[in-house]
Amino acid sequence: MPHISLAAEKLGYFWGLPITNALLTTWLVMxxxxxxxxxxxxxxxxxxxxxxxxxxxVIGGLYDFFSQVTGKxxxxxxxxxxxxxxxxxxxxxxxxxxxxxxxxxFKTHETEAVVPNKELAVEPVQDSxxxxxxxxxxxxxxxxxxxxxxxxLFRGATADLNTTLGLALVAVLAIQYFGFVTLGGHYxxxxxxxxxxxxxxxxxLETVSEISKVISFAFRLFGNIFAGxxxxxxxxxxxxxxxxxxxxxxxxxxxxxxxxxFSMLTAVFLNVAVSHGGGESHHG
Amino acid sequence: MDKLGIEPSLLLAQVVNxxxxxxxxxxxxxxxxxxxxxKRRREIEEGLQLTAKMQEEEEKMAVKKQKLLxxxxxxxxxxxxxAKRQGKDEEKEILALAHxxxxxxMEKGKAExxxxxxxxxxxxxxxxxxxxxxxxxxLLARAxxxxxxxALLKKQISELERSV
Numbered sequence: 001m002p003h004i005s006l007a008a009e010k011l012g013y014f015w016g017l018p019i020t021n022a023l024l025t026t027w028l029v030m031x032x033x034x035x036x037x038x039x040x041x042x043x044x045x046x047x048x049x050x051x052x053x054x055x056x057x058v059i060g061g062l063y064d065f066f067s068q069v070t071g072k073x074x075x076x077x078x079x080x081x082x083x084x085x086x087x088x089x090x091x092x093x094x095x096x097x098x099x100x101x102x103x104x105x106f107k108t109h110e111t112e113a114v115v116p117n118k119e120l121a122v123e124p125v126q127d128s129x130x131x132x133x134x135x136x137x138x139x140x141x142x143x144x145x146x147x148x149x150x151x152x153l154f155r156g157a158t159a160d161l162n163t164t165l166g167l168a169l170v171a172v173l174a175i176q177y178f179g180f181v182t183l184g185g186h187y188x189x190x191x192x193x194x195x196x197x198x199x200x201x202x203x204x205l206e207t208v209s210e211i212s213k214v215i216s217f218a219f220r221l222f223g224n225i226f227a228g229x230x231x232x233x234x235x236x237x238x239x240x241x242x243x244x245x246x247x248x249x250x251x252x253x254x255x256x257x258x259x260x261x262f263s264m265l266t267a268v269f270l271n272v273a274v275s276h277g278g279g280e281s282h283h284g
Numbered sequence: 285m286d287k288l289g290i291e292p293s294l295l296l297a298q299v300v301n302x303x304x305x306x307x308x309x310x311x312x313x314x315x316x317x318x319x320x321x322x323k324r325r326r327e328i329e330e331g332l333q334l335t336a337k338m339q340e341e342e343e344k345m346a347v348k349k350q351k352l353l354x355x356x357x358x359x360x361x362x363x364x365x366x367a368k369r370q371g372k373d374e375e376k377e378i379l380a381l382a383h384x385x386x387x388x389x390m391e392k393g394k395a396e397x398x399x400x401x402x403x404x405x406x407x408x409x410x411x412x413x414x415x416x417x418x419x420x421x422x423l424l425a426r427a428x429x430x431x432x433x434x435a436l437l438k439k440q441i442s443e444l445e446r447s448v
Contacts, residue, residue: 007289017293026301033305037313044320046327059317078318079310087305161288166298170306 004230008160009151021152022160025100029091029157058086069267073182077270080174084167085263088158092225092255095156096248101229104152158225158258161218168217171266172210179273190276213269217262224258413444 008022040055048056059082066081067074094100157163179187191207193199228251235244420440424432 005289006287008294017297018291020289020294023294023297023301026298030301030305034308034312037309041312041316044316046320046324048320055313056317056321059314060321063318063321079306079314082314083302083306083309086309087302160294161290162294163298165290166295167302169295170299170302 004233006226008155008162011151011153020160020162021104021155022157022163025094025154026091026157026163028154029087029094032094033086033090066263066267069264070271073178073270073274076178076182077267080171081263081267081270084171084266085259088167088221088262089256089259091157091163092259093252095159095225095229096232096251096255100154100156101152101233103154104150106148107151108148156225156229158221159229161222164222165214165218167221167262168214171217171262171269172214175213175266175269175273176210178270179276182274183276187273187276190273217265221258221262224254228254409448413448416444417441 008020010018010020011024012019036055040052044052062082062085063074063078066078070077070081176187179190189199189203191203191210193203232244232247232251235247417437417440421437424436
């Protein structure tokens with residue numbers, strides 16, 4: 001049974017910053033995206049090449065799609081929304097590449113104290129299953145204090161809560177920022193309103209709802225992608241050939257849908273924020 | 285938090301990563317690609333507009349040509365009409381002149397005839413007087429003596445001359 005860890009594994013430290021495998025994949029995704037963008041934009045032509053046509057299709061499609069939601073504010077919001085979509089979908093799909101999660105090395109832990117933090121099975125019931133198999137796989141000579149652990153070199157960037165929470169924070173903070181930029185001081189009445197008790201109470205609800213947005217954004221994306229990776233790992237463990245293929249297809253689709261949902265919801269919330277006080281100000 | 289693997293430094297790193305991505309992509313990808321799309325859209329629009337304009341111009345030209353043709357035809361017809369009218373006028377004038385001339389010639393002819401007739405009458409009268417005088421002289425010479433004859437003759441002649 002493959003080892004499953006909710007947290008991203010640490011590969012090492014750099015100036016006090018822990019370098020996890022998810023962070024490494026994030027950098028890979030960044031390099032990939034920036035390289036592709038550079039490839040396309042370095043010679044844009046009136047009569048497009050194939051790669052330029054494809055890029056124009058994607059960017060133009062996203063632009064039209066988001067402009068349906070945000071209307072006249074699209075020029076302001078587009079960089080955020082398109083970056084969210086492109087980054088998330090690339091990270092999701094890179095996480096499905098062969099080698100991600102499977103290529104790695106064994107790391108020996110000297111102290112038991114670190115191990116429980118590092119290792120966390122999805123469920124306690126599984127934990128009990130995992131431990132004996134792990135014990136079987138390990139050499140006899142390994143003592144209880146010196147445990148060898150498999151550390152994958154790469155891990156899907158969105159299968160790490162730090163990434164998804166970071167994205168969620170950026171999205172929700174951007175919603176507040178654009179709210180203030182478009183509406184000015186008036187936007188604060190969304191959260192602090194002393195006109196009457198109902199409005200005041202609604203303000204509290206709005207505040208809570210903004211905080212809950214961060215959490216729901218982060219855990220929706222993380223949950224979907226992490227569950228997909230676990231599912232694929234389990235399927236590959238049970239039957240390595242053919243059987244995982246439909247699930248791989250499903251995960252490709254899930255990766256696309258989650259990227260769409262994340263950016264789409266951000267677009268909707270942005271729209272709600274900038275139209276506060278304009279009739280349809282309050283949402284659930 | 286620990287079990288979920290959330291660490292503030294990693295969180296910050298991912299926020300920074302995403303910010304970099306957003307900044308670089310908007311500079312490197314969105315701006316130029318959207319500008320290119322907009323440029324192409326504008327160019328196509330301009331091309332279509334130009335085509336429409338050209339078509340309109342062509343139609344206008346056709347209408348103008350038709351109008352010019354129509355006007356030329358009308359003018360030609362007017363010129364022909366005018367020429368006809370003028371011809372008729374001239375004809376009338378010529379005819380009138382001819383009539384007048386003919387009338388004048390006739391008049392002249394009549395006058396001449398009258399003159400000739402008068403002259404002839406005068407001549408005839410003179411001749412007839414001379415003839416009558418000669419006849420009377422011859423007749424009287426037989427019947428009267430010379431004295432009576434002379435007296436009577438003189439009387440007769442003077443009477444005759446008076447009547448003429």
